[in-house]
Amino acid sequence: MIKHFLSFEKQVSDLEGKIEELRHLSSGADINIAEEIGKLQGAVSEELRSTYSKLTAWQKVQVARHPERPHFEDILNHLMEDYTPLSGDRNFADDNALTGGTAFFRGRSVVVIGIDKGKDTNDRILKNFGMARPEGYRKAIRLMQLADQFSLPILMFVDTAGAYPGKGAEERGQAEAIARCIQKSLQVSVPTISVITGEGGSGGAVALAVANNTLMLEHAIYSVISPEGCSSILWRSSENANHAAEALKLTAQDMQKFNIIDEIIPEPTGGAHRDPHLAIKKIGDAVENRLINLLSLQKDELLKLKEEKYLKIS
């Protein structure tokens, strides 16, 4: 059962509470309640379908940040085989928010890179809440280089509020690391696919989202600034985050309309967090389709298509 309900899921949480209650009751007595539970479950599905078919931008922000959404680690566990994490930027340190390595993805050898927010408190602290430091982006550059050298496709998975804005990160050139990472991802001549699975926050996300194909989960977001940040700058108060979210046009649907992304991966009813396994399978299917297509292209074609894609954006 879902642990975190979002504020607009009140009705769903009430219904699921009732189901839970009934189940609890039935274990004590032998009343037949299967029918009642079935009815309630039907109501839950219906409620989820209707709520999730018309989410506002701000609600999508909350879904995209849902703690139970599939993380990069889950994707590694369920989609990749023989994953070997590779550490270090060869300059300063290793980064735990942005990680990557070699793996087999449905029988094909790949380099996989991703940003993970972490699943519980300790994990989140270890992974710096999914905010990578310059070392992370420099490690990504190194892994892209490796992939290019050995002709391995690069798969990237993005879920970050943004690059870490700390003192050390600034001292070690956060901006330069991101700029080089963006440029590197444009220069490699192997197939590159990026999936924004949750939050795609600003430059820290762009660094891993420039690819031959950029995909987004249905309720993921991609934004130049957090709605809260935008609200405090333009409305001079943090209370207009919902208006800011609307104005920023940060949903996957908007991104597709502006040709910033290539495909939306549908989520299970009620969001990826309701059925992470199904969501991950759908991610895998979409990535595989794209990969097969890209693998049929020559290196120079891959480079040319990628270049054209970014140069034609107005």
Added chain:
Amino acid sequence: MDWFKRIKEGITTSTHEKKETPDGLWSKCPKCKTIVTTKEQEENLYVCFNCNYHHRIGSKEYFKILFDNNKFTELDKNIVSVDILKFKDKKAYTERISSMQRNTGLKDAVRTAHGKINNNIVVVACMDFSFIGGSIGSVVGEKIARAIDFARVKNYPLLIISKSGGARMMEAGISLMQLAKTSAKLAQLAEKGLPYISLCTDPTFGGATASFSMLGDLNIAEPNALIGFAGPKVVKETIGKDLPEGFQTAEFLKEKGFIDIIIDRKDLKEKISQLFRIMKK
């Protein structure tokens, strides 16, 4: 103590008789408070005589400082922003743009031009902070991309003068894509072996440093310019501590290895042309 007594009752000078200096004749250095006439300040390239503080200036001033006899040909002069997102905060984006255009006389936050600097043609893109904080939207990205193209096709060296708060919020996702676009263009320029110097001036942040501003063959800066990814306020909030003095200044970045040289504005023209002569294909 008669001195403190007002002998004359009431001050009777009428407003039109008051002798005041007209606005804009004098300029005060925000750092050391030295006062000079604006004419002197202009002659000193908007640098304080006393403390070497470099005032923030725009494309008009930089073009005048750099191009021989202030002669240059502007590129893509008339590209203006289309409000693709129909962005509206307290003010509609289109309104913001038009009031900015009226107030600054600029079309957007960058001007691009080519002209001679000490007799050698250079393509210069110079950002204007006065236009929505030098923020990078589709016009800025496109003009810079086209300037890079122009340099590449004509075999000219490129100078980008950055002065920017980062990506433009009102163009959201489209602003973000300008990072990729300008980086892609710079890679093409590099392939052809043409030199690109990035001059970071006060301030250069966010989407600018996360793309073209940090990708120069040489990254140079003006003294004391603030340069970084996240602004000092955000960093301070993140770490919950005060920042050391000089944090994110050009000198700090040079010490950390991200800036090649710091150049006083008075030496800028000489140095730029010298470097381009050396790196010439």
